[in-house]
Amino acid sequence: MVLTIHKEITKIEKGTIVTPAGFKAAGIHTGVKRKRNDLGVIYCESPASAAAVYTLNVIQAAPLKVTKESIAEEGKIQAVIVNSGNANACTGKQGENDAYLMRRATAEQFSLPEHYVAVASTGIIGLDMPMEKIIPGIKKLNPEATEKSANQFNESILTTDLVIKSTCYQTTINGKTVTMAGSAKGSGMIEPNMATMLAFITTDAAIEPDMLQVALKEVTDKTFNCITIDGDTSTNDMVLVMSSGKAANEALTPEHEEWDVFVELLKQTCEDLAKMIARDGEGATKLIEVEVNGAYDDSQAVKVAKTVVGSSLVKTAVYGADANWGRIIAAIGYSGAVVDAETIDTSIGHIQLLKDSQPLSYSEEEATEYLKNETIKISIDLNVGNGSGKAWGCDLTYDYVRINASYRS
Amino acid sequence: MVLTIHKEITKIEKGTIVTPAGFKAAGIHTGVKRKRNDLGVIYCESPASAAAVYTLNVIQAAPLKVTKESIAEEGKIQAVIVNSGNANACTGKQGENDAYLMRRATAEQFSLPEHYVAVASTGIIGLDMPMEKIIPGIKKLNPEATEKSANQFNESILTTDLVIKSTCYQTTINGKTVTMAGSAKGSGMIEPNMATMLAFITTDAAIEPDMLQVALKEVTDKTFNCITIDGDTSTNDMVLVMSSGKAANEALTPEHEEWDVFVELLKQTCEDLAKMIARDGEGATKLIEVEVNGAYDDSQAVKVAKTVVGSSLVKTAVYGADANWGRIIAAIGYSGAVVDAETIDTSIGHIQLLKDSQPLSYSEEEATEYLKNETIKISIDLNVGNGSGKAWGCDLTYDYVRINASYRS
Numbered sequence: 025m026v027l028t029i030h031k032e033i034t035k036i037e038k039g040t041i042v043t044p045a046g047f048k049a050a051g052i053h054t055g056v057k058r059k060r061n062d063l064g065v066i067y068c069e070s071p072a073s074a075a076a077v078y079t080l081n082v083i084q085a086a087p088l089k090v091t092k093e094s095i096a097e098e099g100k101i102q103a104v105i106v107n108s109g110n111a112n113a114c115t116g117k118q119g120e121n122d123a124y125l126m127r128r129a130t131a132e133q134f135s136l137p138e139h140y141v142a143v144a145s146t147g148i149i150g151l152d153m154p155m156e157k158i159i160p161g162i163k164k165l166n167p168e169a170t171e172k173s174a175n176q177f178n179e180s181i182l183t184t185d186l187v188i189k190s191t192c193y194q195t196t197i198n199g200k201t202v203t204m205a206g207s208a209k210g211s212g213m214i215e216p217n218m219a220t221m222l223a224f225i226t227t228d229a230a231i232e233p234d235m236l237q238v239a240l241k242e243v244t245d246k247t248f249n250c251i252t253i254d255g256d257t258s259t260n261d262m263v264l265v266m267s268s269g270k271a272a273n274e275a276l277t278p279e280h281e282e283w284d285v286f287v288e289l290l291k292q293t294c295e296d297l298a299k300m301i302a303r304d305g306e307g308a309t310k311l312i313e314v315e316v317n318g319a320y321d322d323s324q325a326v327k328v329a330k331t332v333v334g335s336s337l338v339k340t341a342v343y344g345a346d347a348n349w350g351r352i353i354a355a356i357g358y359s360g361a362v363v364d365a366e367t368i369d370t371s372i373g374h375i376q377l378l379k380d381s382q383p384l385s386y387s388e389e390e391a392t393e394y395l396k397n398e399t400i401k402i403s404i405d406l407n408v409g410n411g412s413g414k415a416w417g418c419d420l421t422y423d424y425v426r427i428n429a430s431y432r433s
Numbered sequence: 434m435v436l437t438i439h440k441e442i443t444k445i446e447k448g449t450i451v452t453p454a455g456f457k458a459a460g461i462h463t464g465v466k467r468k469r470n471d472l473g474v475i476y477c478e479s480p481a482s483a484a485a486v487y488t489l490n491v492i493q494a495a496p497l498k499v500t501k502e503s504i505a506e507e508g509k510i511q512a513v514i515v516n517s518g519n520a521n522a523c524t525g526k527q528g529e530n531d532a533y534l535m536r537r538a539t540a541e542q543f544s545l546p547e548h549y550v551a552v553a554s555t556g557i558i559g560l561d562m563p564m565e566k567i568i569p570g571i572k573k574l575n576p577e578a579t580e581k582s583a584n585q586f587n588e589s590i591l592t593t594d595l596v597i598k599s600t601c602y603q604t605t606i607n608g609k610t611v612t613m614a615g616s617a618k619g620s621g622m623i624e625p626n627m628a629t630m631l632a633f634i635t636t637d638a639a640i641e642p643d644m645l646q647v648a649l650k651e652v653t654d655k656t657f658n659c660i661t662i663d664g665d666t667s668t669n670d671m672v673l674v675m676s677s678g679k680a681a682n683e684a685l686t687p688e689h690e691e692w693d694v695f696v697e698l699l700k701q702t703c704e705d706l707a708k709m710i711a712r713d714g715e716g717a718t719k720l721i722e723v724e725v726n727g728a729y730d731d732s733q734a735v736k737v738a739k740t741v742v743g744s745s746l747v748k749t750a751v752y753g754a755d756a757n758w759g760r761i762i763a764a765i766g767y768s769g770a771v772v773d774a775e776t777i778d779t780s781i782g783h784i785q786l787l788k789d790s791q792p793l794s795y796s797e798e799e800a801t802e803y804l805k806n807e808t809i810k811i812s813i814d815l816n817v818g819n820g821s822g823k824a825w826g827c828d829l830t831y832d833y834v835r836i837n838a839s840y841r842s
Contacts, residue, residue, distance in 0.1 A: 080767065081763060081766040081767045082765075082766040082767070082772045082774055083762055083763060083765070083766030083772070083774050083790070084766075084774070113759075114759065114762060114787075114790060114791070114792065116790075116791050148759075149759040149763075150758070150759055150792045259762075259763055259766060336745070336833075336837070337837055340833075340834055340837035340838045341837065341838070343834065343838045344837070344838030346838070349559070350522075350523065350557075350558040350559055353492055353523060353668075354490060354492060354558075354668055356491075356492070357490040357491040357492030357493075357668060358489065358490045358491070363491045363492075365491055365492050365493070378523075381492070381525075382523070382525050383523065383559045420834060420837075420838075422831050422834050422835075424745075424749075424834075425749055425752065425829060425830060425831050425833075425834060426831075428745070428746055428749035428750065428753070429749040429750070429752045429753030429755070429829075429830075
């Protein structure tokens with residue numbers, strides 16, 4: 025069954041957030057950041073079903089409040105306005121007013137009710153929004169359905185990211201072609217760096233907002249919530265999905281016979297973006313993927329995977345190309361998951377390091393060679409149950425310290 | 434009352450683990466490490482009341498099992514044998530046998546029942562113990578009650594530690610002079626670095642083992658359990674207290690009118706050692722102390738303090754002398770503690786940065802100047818309750834990455 029699903033989902037190499045039917049995008053430079061685009065919009069021709077998940081941080085930036093209010097009204101969004109360079113966080117009453125003003129200006133620009141507009145911000149926290157740049161910028165936004173305009177949007181949401189993060193997949197549901205695409209920004213605000221993560225996903229699948237929320241929650245727990253750069257959780261994180269319904273499939277619900285195909289489509293899209301974010305973590309030179317099998321259950325497997333991929337000692341060992349299984353087993357031991365201290369198997373790539381918690385003889389040269397790759401897979405079998413899960417992260421490097429220890433001014 | 438207690442406890446500048454009556458120590462070089470002492474013993478003239486706490490890591494090294502068994506027998510310990518250079522962890526059945534052999538050889542050397550001997554190890558994990566060096570070493574140990582022999586012991590337990598960690602305090606209980614001293618090793622094994630923490634505390638106070646355990650548990654939660662170097666928990670951590678009873682005070686119990694004095698004596702000793710460990714964290718240039726007030730309760734205050742002091746972004750900001758309150762408030766927000774997003778006050782040293790979660794105007798130059806000190810105090814008031822607590826850590830530096838990314842061989 026899993027195989028069947030994978031066959032039906034095709035990566036669209038040149039696809040962008042405007043490839044799904046009904047979507048347009050724009051991105052411009054308003055001067056909040058020095059050079060790169062800093063204001064963008066995704067626009068849908070008609071009100072799109074919307075679902076979103078937000079940071080678990082108790083301290084949440086003003087735009088999150090405004091977006092939650094918009095979605096709560098009808099579950100529909102037609103435009104999402106995003107700026108980078110200023111996070112509008114810890115800005116009090118003024119910040120709230122500014123987020124509402126951004127929503128209103130966007131609604132006016134596209135002649136929409138205000139609650140059809142979502143707002144997202146990323147950048148410096150604690151500084152008032154430069155509204156004298158943002159508002160005139162919003163009035164200049166002219167979204168198009170071109171690859172160029174999508175890439176202008178993709179650039180407009182970046183902060184310390186080194187690369188644009190974009191992906192696109194296609195499948196069929198009820199014999200109709202369904203397309204989904206995503207754009208994300210990752211780890212790091214310009215100053216101070218706070219690992220804000222934003223992801224925007226567009227699709228033309230037909231689905232009601234509450235069903236979309238169900239799918240997003242399920243998939244987020246297996247993708248975006250399984251990456252860690254440095255364990256710090258931002259005040260501004262947001263994942264927003266909009267579906268235009270223009271694929272004209274029968275509306276998706278968990279009872280729909282191809283519900284699993286849609287969830288898998290969303291999972292592929294989110295996993296791609298999540299891995300791109302991890303690989304582009306501040307100072308990172310390598311993507312680390314940890315796969316755990318044989319856990320008590322799936323959530324414990326994810327717990328172990330996240331603990332291992334988040335361990336500073338594992339991260340520095342990978343940076344140093346050191347097959348340091350001692351740090352891996354120690355992280356497993358303090359993960360809080362059910363573990364039998366005598367039954368742990370561990371491999372790096374195809375090289376098995378531990379069997380029943382005991383070191384095997386392996387070639388250090390071969391292991392060091394493997395650890396020089398840009399993607400490192402650590403596989404763990406706890407042999408206590410049938411749970412499995414994955415998590416992604418990156419190595420901890422001199423550059424991480426350099427980026428984060430440098431003065432803001 | 435707190436003031437009274439503090440008055441009665443005096444720091445003994447030249448005091449060591451052999452200053453409390455009844456204790457002797459030794460430390461020698463056997464060749465497990467290249468140069469520095471690597472085998473040591475603390476010996477008590479008579480069976481001492483013993484209490485210990487151990488790592489919460491599910492993967493525990495063999496010596497911990499042996500020490501637990503020894504203490505379980507009678508609650509008495511007369512000798513603790515400690516080696517550095519090899520942790521005897523993840524060494525299976527052979528490792529257990531070796532730990533038992535170390536206990537037996539020590540018992541024979543000092544003509545003691547085996548269950549009067551505790552064993553502790555720190556160093557490389559996954560390698561069999563070099564028993565051909567350890568056993569002849571044990572036979573050479575000749576403990577004395579001199580400052581020199583205490584310092585030889587202090588050195589014998591170190592791994593990547595840059596400095597010896599030792600402290601000593603005196604007070605009176607029932608009019609009798611009571612002395613307590615401690616020796617510890619901190620963050621970092623030679624290779625691979627795993628932040629093993631060992632602490633050994635001697636006192637001549639009269640107290641039964643179970644009461645000593647009560648005091649140790651209470652104090653550990655406020656001291657050793659409040660430090661974090663990199664969030665990784667070792668397989669070998671152990672804190673062991675031995676009391677000879679030679680001060681001849683009335684045996685201490687929570688009902689004793691000076692119980693609080695004894696607990697405070699133990700707290701001062703443990704806090705000193707904990708702060709020394711944090712300051713000497715791998716690659717550290719600064720000790721960071723986070724004090725939280727106004728939390729819902731004391732345990733939530735400690736939770737917030739530990740989250741802030743453990744944040745990689747706060748640690749790098751302190752390294753870079755950057756008064757980055759945004760990272761502090763973000764860490765408070767994801768600590769999991771009860772927080773009101775509108776009422777957080779934050780200071781660095783005497784400089785207040787946030788009032789009611791809003792940035793104040795302060796001199797960046799003054800803040801940067803303060804952050805160049807070797808001890809950095811971050812004070813937080815959550816203004817939601819009366820809980821208070823502290824945690825200690827260190828900055829995250831290039832040297833941390835260098836130390837931990839270097840090859841084991």
